[in-house]
Amino acid sequence: MPAFAFPVGYFYEPIAGVFAISPVILFSFRALLLRGPVRVYLFCAMLACFAILVFISATGFTTQRYEVDFLPLLLLTSLVSFGVLFTERTQLARALLVTMFCALALYSITANMALGIAGPYDSILENRPTNYIRLASWFSPVEHFRPMLNPTIRVGMTVRFEEQNDGFREPLLAMGGQAHRYLLYAEQQGNKIRLHSHFHYATVSADLSSARNTPIRLQVRYDPQAHRMTILEGEQILLGQDIPLLVTAPSQVKTGVNVAEPGLAAPLFTGSIDTFEHTIIADGTRATQ
Incomplete structure (x- = not known):
């Protein structure tokens, strides 16, 4: 790619x-x-x-x-x-x-x-997500590939960027692959990095305080009760975005890959990502870690 x-x-x-x-x-x-x-x-x-x-x-x-x-x-x-x-x-x-x-x-x-x-155009997923999840569960015997509605998600990663031209956008974390999907991507601006949190047609952005040439520790949290995605740089909240409905399977929570929004960012992250946490919980049951 x-x-x-x-x-x-x-x-x-x-x-x-x-x-x-x-x-x-x-x-x-x-x-x-x-x-x-x-x-x-x-x-x-x-x-x-x-x-x-x-x-x-x-x-x-x-x-x-x-x-x-x-x-x-x-x-x-x-x-x-x-x-x-x-x-x-x-x-x-x-x-x-x-x-x-x-x-x-x-x-x-x-x-x-x-x-x-x-x-x-994923009409049933877009308009009746609960029915879609129920139907999908009948044909998804493997839990890793079974779609979930508003799961608790916690992903932690240490990111190292490769120098690219200003304005270059690359994916950090993707969730889902159809309607109600999510993408966190980074844009290089000189020695600075701007993060973009994208869901549906809304994007929330913020600049990282760390320089591009240093390892950056990021944590991504989705709270299904608050319906909110939160991104932390280190232990400090960098940005948050309201996400009323998130549909993803554990296999679709991927770091450094973008297949759902090709117009927003490159298909692959060009640097390196070391994941230190990857937890997805649905209905009180840990799906993957």
């Missing part, structure tokens, strides 16, 4: 791809091995499908939005290819093919239903 900040307004748009949400279309490539008139028709359908895909890809920023323009045609080719393949096989081979097809179809239905429930 590059050690520089992306342009302001740059953002990631999550893309799964057609094979991830509809693996049944893999049967379409079987059409290339068929014989007779059916091969010509299926080949033309696949050619039209890929022509549409290339055209959409060339426009930029729209490929994932117009999958419906080429995916149904590719799915039709897959179904016909599967039907031809099915008629050419023995009874045992047919049973195996049907089992494989049903498994892929069931996976496709489940994956698309999950994407539909979550919404393309």
Whole structure:
């Protein structure tokens, strides 16, 4: 990952791809091995499908939005290819093919239903976070990856900065990865460092009293009762920010990494971070330390 900040307004748009949400279309490539008139028709359908895909890809920023323009045609080719393949096989081979097809179809239905429930812009997490947390807990057997609503968080770290150009911004601590996420990042200004606490569309900033070329001890605290994030330099409170709703899994509380806000800071911290405390507590149970 590059050690520089992306342009302001740059953002990631999550893309799964057609094979991830509809693996049944893999049967379409079987059409290339068929014989007779059916091969010509299926080949033309696949050619039209890929022509549409290339055209959409060339426009930029729209490929994932117009999958419906080429995916149904590719799915039709897959179904016909599967039907031809099915008629050419023995009874045992047919049973195996049907089992494989049903498994892929069931996976496709489940994956698309999950994407539909979550919404393309994390709508259920944004508007009904409690329901989202409950649904996510059903499919998150590993506690380290299970999202939590307003957990108690305590992170302590000793930070050493590498000299960069004035205005260079790099991440110190990230929490969450979708809606209701948080990012603490630093901006270099000469020999000084300015910290920015960012949540949603609000940012609170303060200058560190320590010089850039010295190790800096920082502590980050999130109090779910007060709904407030507090950053301490040494033992002194540097800044605080009200955060009414924080959603994060223990695995998403990361130091020196920024994947959620590429327009605010570089993807990686260029110096070194030594963590001396990393505690996340949900409902009175320590999730990680």
